[in-house]
Amino acid sequence: MFAASVLRRVASPNCYHVRTLIVLKRSHPLRQPQVGEAHKNLQTKRMRTYELVPLTEEEKPKTIKVVLKELVEGYGAVGDVIEVPRNFGRFELIVPGRASYASPEALKWAETLQERGIEVVRFTSKTSPGTIRYLRSRVYALIMSEKNPWTLEVWHVRSHLRSQGLVVPEEAIVLPDKPINHNDGVFGKDIIITIKINGKDEARCRLRFRPAEELLSPATQLQEVEQPWYIDTPTALFESQAAEINQMHDEVMAIFQKRIEAIRSEGLRSIADLNVRAIF
Amino acid sequence: MATMGTKFRPITERFPKCYQQFLADMRRPRARVMCRPPAEKLRYDASQHLVFKVPDARIPTIFLPESQRGLWGGEEAVKGFRLRKKGRGTVPTLWVPYVTKNVLYSEILDKHFQIETTDHALRLIDESFGFDNYILKTPVQDLNSQMALDIRRKMLLAMARREIYPDNPERRKEILEKYAEFIIPEEEAEWFGLHIREATWKLLEQEQKAKGTPMKAQLRAKFIESLKNPTPPAES
Structure with a gap:
């Protein structure tokens, strides 16, 4: 019984990838208050009944742009601007210092690689x-x-x-x-x-x-x-x-x-x- | 009874101005995370030929003390009801944030942090191009985390004292140029983001130091000294 009740509460794993942020709205519309009057009925059960706001197109999982600081096998050479899945970019590339976010400064850095005398080593394939x-x-x-x-x-x-x-x-x-x-x-x-x-x-x-x-x-x-x-x-x-x-x-x-x-x-x-x- | 001629000043007025400003900033309205503002501010009612203000009220949230030692991006818990099928009433529900442990890197402090974050906070970090930028740029009331304020104070102090990258002067210069807009004087950085309890102790200590040791304590120390090393009586 316990296990079944727990399983029923767990959301589908697909949801976690989409949006874990809870955005709510009132199920019933707010009463139009008189001019200069504050909301009086906000504490009622009717006004505290909420429902989840559906996902907008902007909130869907996206890729992030990163600028590579070193050669990453299978992804690119120094100075390449690539688009990768969000968590891969954050925790495999940016946190270890192999890449940085594609901010205007980083993009400028990538353009001026030759002036700084940094050699760009490229390979013909991923393997x-x-x-x-x-x-x-x-x-x-x-x-x-x-x-x-x-x-x-x-x-x-x-x-x-x-x-x-x-x-x-x-x-x-x-x-x-x-x-x-x-x-x-x-x-x-x-x-x-x-x-x-x-x-x-x-x-x-x-x-x-x-x-x-x-x-x-x-x-x-x-x-x-x-x-x-x-x-x-x-x-x-x-x-x-x-x-x-x-x-x-x-x-x-x-x-x-x-x-x-x-x-x-x-x-x-x-x-x-x-x-x-x-x-x- | 207060002594004559001295007027009592509450402790909030005795704080330095930078800290008073910080306390005022913390009281400003926070950005909405759990709900959205209405699409339009005004509404035209055709039957009455009148324009009305669209009613707008935030959904009340519950403060969670755990949020103070993580980066939740302003998320909190919401207590309320959820509709069941039509005609079947409601279910009491508690919506809570989904928190995960992640590793983040600070460029200024050259340090890795394991922090409890939500996905929303990570998204905000992406939008502001990095952990340092997010911590330094976000308004204080929106951070909603004592830990984030503490990290920000450490960053500001390190930059004010030029203590970053002690072994690598080139990197230090680069970082100081990159975050030049955030550098503030050291006296202000020391006060930034302190919890009001910490700030009070800091202020009381400073005031005590300015006053000097009381005469009673001075005399007591002198007396103990004399007992330890008694001076020989003068020979007549």
Whole structure:
């Protein structure tokens, strides 16, 4: 009985989004008072019977305009004026300081960005910055032959990436300027390639040469490995890329350690956690 | 019995002028939130060939003390009746505001506040382009919240004393320029928005300080001092 009576009192959740402000009017019209006379009958029950004023067009939920102060993925770059749902704009953009209300001062600030020397970084799509971060945090294997001669080409990279779950068209892959041959002592060393997303955004991706014959032999496949190969400290093939490779390795290790600590504290959540490759 | 020659002045007259003005402002009529004014002020009655004033009376609201520690945008409770189906009479009803906890950010104080707000208050904040502007621009009687007045006093004091952003002079200059129209002298800012009980204590303390310590207290202190450190009797 109690629960039913409570449920009957609760208004529809749709109402909360529309207007929680109560605006009332008298159900019965006010009596016309004589000239100079005050209202006498306001305390009667008839005069205290009210009804809700229906919603006007102005009070319906609207979007608010905000000026972005920084890059917000999926919404825009610095200085963009965008329209977002009210509560998202208030509590996700304005309160954390990622945007400000589109006041005349803020609009003026947005117009004079170039004079202040603030760079506007734009991406071609909503998911592009996330993809760039994803590629930075990974190492892909380039499993090449030790015995047969080869020169690294784009289709090598494309097919190896595809076998590891990353489908990249050949036009998007940009290899290093120097040609790489089988007899350069490449195995176990890292290179960085550029992947162009939508032909404009440049993502950096780390690859490591691994010997095919050794990996495919049944002896190595049965061997127990203490830690996965991609955690080993990297050595760069080209010295010009050494600093960048070390930096990317540190980022990978930070994510790895965080994930391992989470497994230690919370325990395994699924069998997928056992797969070390799935840690990333 | 009052001493000769001194005329009694009530405490409301002894307040500084800025605070007297504030008390007068608080007594001004507030903006309507729970009801709307009539669409037209005058009405023409064709049968009598006369023009009448359209009767206008606000719907009486009930003051809720909880509103003083939140931002409700002037909303209050209304007690009355609601019509049922035709011929079935009325139901006694109490309409109350719908309040939620939200986080708001003040640019001047560089601080986040968790405040109980209504949707109407958030809408007013949107219209005035930010929390600081809403607190500083809204007439005092429409804020209808002691907490909002306290925050406003803190903002005014911080701006008057130039105490905002102590580590970042560029940002300080920017903010002071942005809110330059609201800057008032420090003596006035100290009194702004005080509750009358606080203001009374403040005034009494000031008056006591101006008078100085009474002679009775002075003599008592002197006597206690002499008991603690008795001077040796002079040798004859």
